[in-house]
Amino acid sequence: MNPYNEIKHTKGFIFNIQRFSIHDGPGARTAVFFKGCNLRCVWCHNPESIEFKPALEFYPQKCIGCGQCFTVCPTGAHIIMRFGENGEPRHVIDRKKCTRCLKCTETCYSGALAGVGREVTAEYVVESVKSDLPYYERSDGGVTITGGECMVQPDFLYAVLAGCKESGIHTAIDTAGNVPWDYFERILPLADMFLYDIKAASPEAHERLTGAENTRIIENLRRLCKSGRRVWIRVPYVPGFNDGELTGIADLLADISDEAARAGHKNALELVEVLPYHKLGVSKYEALDINDPTEGVEPPSDTEINRAVELLCSKGLNARKS
Ligand code: SF4
Ligand code: SF4
Incomplete structure (x- = not known):
């Protein structure tokens, strides 16, 4: 054999x-x-x-703001936070909530989200x-x-x-x-x-x-x-x-x-x-x-x-x- x-x-x-x-x-x-x-x-x-285990990369400069990742994330890890004196809104990932399921990467067509490892x-x-x-x-x-x-x-x-x-x-x-x-x-x-x-x-x-x-x-x-x-x-x-x-x-x-x-x-x-x-x-x-x-x-x-x-x-x- x-x-x-x-x-x-x-x-x-x-x-x-x-x-x-x-x-x-x-x-x-x-x-x-x-x-x-x-x-x-x-x-x-x-x-x-x-x-x-898989890693989740986020490249904000590629994000087109479609919001799909907010919809599909089962743990609510995609959030908007406010930064600076003017409270400028910014899309960030709450890494403590993220389980690396990579569901959001499947819906992100701009390449802003990428899963690493399979x-x-x-x-x-x-x-x-x-x-x-x-x-x-x-x-x-x-x-x-x-x-x-x-x-x-x-x-x-x-x-x-x-x-x-x-x-x-x-x-x-x-x-x-x-x-x-x-x-x-x-x-x-x-x-x-x-x-x-x-x-x-x-x-x-x-x-x-x-x-x-x-x-x-x-x-x-x-x-x-x-x-x-x-x-x-x-x-x-x-x-x-x-x-x-x-x-x-x-x-x-x-x-x-x-x-x-x-x-x-x-x-x-x-x-x-x-x-x-x-x-x-x-x-x-x-x-x-x-x-x-x-x-x-x-x-x-x-x-x-x-x-x-x-x-x-x-x-x-x-x-x-x-
Ligand atoms: S990898 Fe899964 S848990 Fe983490 S942000 Fe994306 S959809 Fe949410
Ligand atoms: S799915 Fe991708 S392009 Fe759409 S909001 Fe999320 S990160 Fe941005």
């Missing part, structure tokens, strides 16, 4: 399938974004991905990914499963990977690695490569910046590099947050690379990419009505990024700007 056939109806939460991505591993790729994450990085540019089967994902097979073959691309944190939906991830491998599709996993090693072991036969986030070197800084310390994350990376899988490291560069960690990160990665080489896996850390902080997530924080912890932070300059890349290269690592 084909194992994928047995598990293709496994369900999981995703919030996007993005075709023709050139920033998520080698070649042209389809990036599948799993919803839900077990870290809370202060600079997260996908805040809509964090929770394991439950789908592994088969749905695999069929979507398969539609671009010719592009993968031409570009040495494939599928990248990302998030959120894709490793925290292990059964769904396994089923999607099994379906992709059955169709001969190259598979990459984009993870922050904060899961038990067992989760990696289970998918190793189905994963061609890993994109692995390293956000800080010291456990204290990692906990302050992401909500979790990094002992398990680093141990998992050491094991992964000795497994023979291709590994690309991704280091976000966020001025004022983790830029003070770069020297520690460079030393840590050099040590892991040496250790893998001694175990017979020279160049296990194939590439280290530095990801400059960007402001594309700002409008999402507004649409979700949550505070942006990086408000006022500006993207790093080319000089800062080049210096970071040079530092990593000086430790014998193959580094570049993403």
Whole structure:
């Protein structure tokens, strides 16, 4: 019996399938974004991905005032509030009342309301990914499963990977690695490569910046590099947050690379990419009505990024700007 056939109806939460991505591993790729994450990085540019349930985004500038959402909302979460000295009326969502049923998004034709996240089967994902097979073959691309944190939906991830491998599709996993090693072991036969986030070197800084310390994350990376899988490291560069960690990160990665080489896996850390902080997530924080912890932070300059890349290269690592 084909194992994928047995598990293709496994369900999981995703919030996007993005075709023709050139920033998520080698070649042209389809990036599948799993919803839900077990870290809370202060600079997260996908805040809509964090929770394991749907999110409701509201873009008031697109609202045409048709009133449909007021009519359909079962909890009365759409309300008019008055602001300023003149009591200017404004349409807002009472987030405490909203149950994320997303009924209002179905009646909003202006695009002012958008639901993020839906439950789908592994088969749905695999069929979507398969539609671009010719592009993968031409570009040495494939599928990248990302998030959120894709490793925290292990059964769904396994089923999607099994379906992709059955169709001969190259598979990459984009993870922050904060899961038990067992989760990696289970998918190793189905994963061609890993994109692995390293956000800080010291456990204290990692906990302050992401909500979790990094002992398990680093141990998992050491094991992964000795497994023979291709590994690309991704280091976000966020001025004022983790830029003070770069020297520690460079030393840590050099040590892991040496250790893998001694175990017979020279160049296990194939590439280290530095990801400059960007402001594309700002409008999402507004649409979700949550505070942006990086408000006022500006993207790093080319000089800062080049210096970071040079530092990593000086430790014998193959580094570049993403
Ligand atoms: S998602 Fe549901 S509960 Fe929330 S505002 Fe829309 S209709 Fe109301
Ligand atoms: S349904 Fe959409 S366009 Fe109509 S009032 Fe609600 S948010 Fe505005």
